[in-house]
Amino acid sequence: MKTVFFSLILSIASLVAMAQNPIDGNWKGSRETPNGTFEVNYTFKVEGDKLTGTWKTQFGEAKIEEGKVEGKKISYSISFNDRKMSYTGELVSEKELVVKSERGEMKLAKQ
Template identity: 45%
Template sequence: MIFKKLSMLCFFLVIASMTAYAQSDITGKWKTTLSGPQGEMELTFNYKVENGALTGTIASQMGEIPLENGKVDGSKFSYDFAIQDMTVSHKGEVVSTDELKVVSQRGEMKLTRVEE
C-alpha cells in the first residue's frame, strides 16, 4: 500500500516538473528564415517566460518589435505583435528543447534555439 502511494507521488512530481520545464523551456534566443517576394529574411525571437507570462521581441534587419499579450501554458504558448495598423497573433508549441513550431495567419514557422 505504501509503495503504491509513493509511486503515485513520484508520478505526480515528475509530471509537475515536466510542466515547469516546458513553461521555462522557450526562454532564450530563437531564429528562423522566411522567404518572401524580396528574398530571404532572418528573424530573431527573444523570449522570456516568467510566471506563465511571455515577453520579448522579434528582430529583423528592419528593426525590432515587442511581443504583446504573451502567455505560456505547458508546452504551448501564444503572443501578438503590432505592425503598422495590424495585429498579428501567433500560437506556438515546443517540439523539442531546440525547436519550436509557431503558427500565425501568415503560415507556419520552425524556430531553432540559438546557443549563447
Template identity: 40%
Template sequence: MNFKKIAMLCFVLLMAGMTAYAQSDITGKWAATLAGPQGEMELIFNYKVDKGIVTGTIGSQMGEIALKNGKIEGEKFSYDFAFQNMTFKHNGEQISENEIVVKSERGEMKLTRVKE
C-alpha cells in the same frame, strides 16, 4: 503526523514538481528564416517566460518589435505583435529542447534555438 497527512503532503509535492516540469522553457534566443519578395530574411525571436507570461521581441535587419499579450501553458504559448497598424496573432508549441513551431494566419515557421 499520521500516515494520511504524510501521504497527502507527498502527493502535493509530487504534483507541484510535475507542474514546474511541464512548463516549457522557451526563454532565450531563437532564429528563423522568412522567405519574402526581396529574398530571405533572418528573424531573431527573444523570448522570456516568467510566471506563465511570455514577453520579448522579434528582430530583423529592419528593427525590433515587442511581443504583447503573451502567455504559456505547458508546451503551448501565444502572443501578439503590432506592425504597420495591424496586429498579428501567433500560437506556438515547443517540439523539442531546440525546436519551436509558430503558427499564424499567414502560415507556419520553424524556430531553432540559438546557442550562445
C-alpha cells in the same frame, strides 16, 4: 537537525524557482517569401504563464504583447507598422519551436 532539514528544503525550493523554462532565450528562424528570405530573431522570457520578449527582423523590432504560456504551447501578438499580428506556437524539442500565424508556419532554432 531541524536547522539542517530546513536549510535543505530552502535550497531545493531555491533551485526549483531558478529553473529556466526551455522557451526562455534566443530563437532564430527564416522563411522564403516572394520578396526573398524573411529572417526573424526572438528573445523570449517566461515568468509563470506570462510570455514577454522581443521580435527582430531586417525591418525593425517590436515587443511581444499578450504573451501566454500553457505547458509547451505559447500565444502572443506583435504590433508593427500599424498592424497587429497574432501567433501561436509549440515547443517541439529543447532546440526547436514552431510558430504559426496567418502568413504560415516557421520553425525556430534555439541559439
